[in-house]
Amino acid sequence: MSDFLPTSIQLSYLVASCLFILGLKELGSPATARRGNLLAAIGMLIAIVATLLDQKVLNYSMILVGILIGSLIGTVMAQKVEMTAMPQMVGLLNGFGGAASSLVAVGEFWRLLGTSETPSIDITITIILSVLIGGVTLTGSLLAFAKLQGLISGSPVTFSLQQPFNISLLLGFLIGSAYLVAHPHDVPVFLALTGVSLVLGVLFVLPIGGADTPVVISLLNSFSGLAASAAGFVLTNNMLIISGALVGASGIILTQIMCKAMNRSITNVLFSAFGSSTTTGTGSSNTSQLDKTVRSIDSEEGAMMLGYARSVVIVPGYGMAVAQAQHAVRELADQLERMGVDVKYAIHPVAGRMPGHMNVLLAEANVPYPQLHDMEDINPEFERTDVALVIGANDVVNPAARHDTTSPIYGMPILEVDKARNTIVIKRGMSAGFSGVENELFYKDKTMMLFGGAKEMVAQLVSGVKQL
16 A cells, blocks of 8 residues: 555656646647646646645645635736736746746755755756756746836847857856756855856847747747756656646747748847847838828728628737727627628737737637638638738738848748738728838738727728628
8 A cells, every 4th residue: 555645646647647738739729729728727736636645745734825825816817917918928927937946946955955965966957957947937038028018128138249148158057057066065156056047038038029029938938848847857756847848849839830930040039139220120122112102991981892792801910909809800700791791810820929819819709710710721712802801910911021032021921911802901000010111011002091999990890881
């Protein structure tokens, strides 16, 4: 019987790991995402209960207090956060994960100091790795949160000899780590390494522009998983190792998806300071040569174009998210379908501020999943579409990405709305998108601008369509 409890704990960890993997698989589709989230949550519950049964856990009262406080804070955050602020919340939670991993490493280091035991090289290395990855994740995520939340400027911050300085700091960390491996009880060196890891996190995110911050948050999500995995090695806990590895791998995959959607490499995102005055401008040379005539319409004309069309493709963007117009968009689509119009939604991988942002917003408004189409599937349909309705999207529909080699977004896959027979763009003004590039689409002969807030304009379109 003495072996029963440890065996049952490890079997519980195995079941929880399987549920994590199944949950991640289900999260790959909007139609099954809720079920995937539930499976992963059940897996986490099993893992927590199994860990609490471990005889090494001594103070259950403190753990219960921590669970209650954390659950309360998490519930309030989940209830209060707006969908447009979801990337900021993800960044903040990444930071908390990095902090937890660092604290585990610090706690283990302090525990070993109180014993006559000399830690093995592998334990010391895993403690150092956990401190490094966790520290970078903590301060980097907090800075990314501040940029997206508007607490500080979202512009890239650079200074002369920035990269050499970062490399020197990293080399210093490696040298200090080698010394700590040889002298594992040196407290000042350990504290110095902890401080350097926190500074590296700030320097890592400083040169990232606001448009690229979601990519960095995805990368930091991966880091938080690696930090948890490192903490698992410190504690010899298989569950932490496996779950951390899953988070690390999924974060890297998501980062690659976002970079591919923008036709940029991860090194370009991290080191190009994209969005600064030296990397973007008010427009490309090709845009400056365009006929700058803008054709605007009112909501009544827009309603007539939509109501008498046979097919309409709605292209949601960050402007729709900011205005919380997803419910009005759903109402418009329902009204058009009652008139016999075929309605579809075109979703760009990086529309909004993170992959799946538009899917989540539209799911909140109960838009049927079969109407949501990925970029690769919907682009061939635009040539047969009567009206493409763009709501708050900018860079992801800019035709310059296809042909203008001088444009910063050249080569980025876009939604080819300019190939539709007519295009209506709902926008407050003619401002550029995150890239700072003027949008050629606004000046096309087939493009009609409907100026105003997304929620207000869509509501007016709904009213106009009902009167037809």
